[in-house]
Amino acid sequence: MNVELKEEFESRMVEMIFPNQTNHYGTLFGGHALELMDKSAFITASRYARKAMVTACSEKVDFKAPVKTGHLVELIGRIIKQGKTSVTVAVDMFAENLLSGQRQLCAQGRFVLVAVDEGNNPIELDKNS
Numbered sequence: 593m594n595v596e597l598k599e600e601f602e603s604r605m606v607e608m609i610f611p612n613q614t615n616h617y618g619t620l621f622g623g624h625a626l627e628l629m630d631k632s633a634f635i636t637a638s639r640y641a642r643k644a645m646v647t648a649c650s651e652k653v654d655f656k657a658p659v660k661t662g663h664l665v666e667l668i669g670r671i672i673k674q675g676k677t678s679v680t681v682a683v684d685m686f687a688e689n690l691l692s693g694q695r696q697l698c699a700q701g702r703f704v705l706v707a708v709d710e711g712n713n714p715i716e717l718d719k720n721s
């Protein structure tokens with residue numbers, strides 16, 4: 593069951609990429625990229641639903657370009673679907689050169705997050721969250 597979204601909803605976060613997040617090529621390690629994307633999805637879903645949310649799945653994630661150490665990443669999470677207890681969040685991750693401001697889309701993915709109660713049981717989202 594899909595519910596009409598109450599509004600277009602997106603949330604942004606930025607993070608500096610320091611050497612402790614990069615691999616031996618000097619670019620962002622894929623596992624850290626996934627962590628940042630999941631965090632963005634979590635924040636987006638939680639701010640939209642105002643309920644405790646857990647990640648049920650990450651759908652296909654495409655890594656399109658590497659992120660160099662010393663660059664900034666901006667993650668934009670967008671609610672693209674609302675179900676009875678879940679939302680689907682599309683996350684785009686951009687790399688930004690701090691000095692030039694040049695930006696590039698580096699990764700895209702989708703995450704499903706579910707609203708849960710204290711016992712971790714799925715609970716209904718408000719129709720108009």
Ligand SMILES: CC(C)(COP(=O)(O)OP(=O)(O)OC[C@H]1O[C@@H](n2cnc3c(N)ncnc32)[C@H](O)[C@@H]1OP(=O)(O)O)[C@@H](O)C(=O)NCCC(=O)NCCS
Pocket residue numbers: 593646647648649674675676677678679704706708712713714
């Ligand atoms: C997510 C979780 C609460 C779902 O519980 P469940 O009893 O399997 O849920 P249900 O089968 O009743 O489904 C509830 C909703 O989740 C969705 N869902 C559950 N598993 C899903 C999956 N693997 N992929 C996509 N959607 C999923 C269902 O489609 C349903 O959506 P809807 O109500 O909007 O139609 C449970 O699997 C869980 O606690 N998982 C661990 C979460 C976690 O720790 N995440 C952090 C990552 S380590």
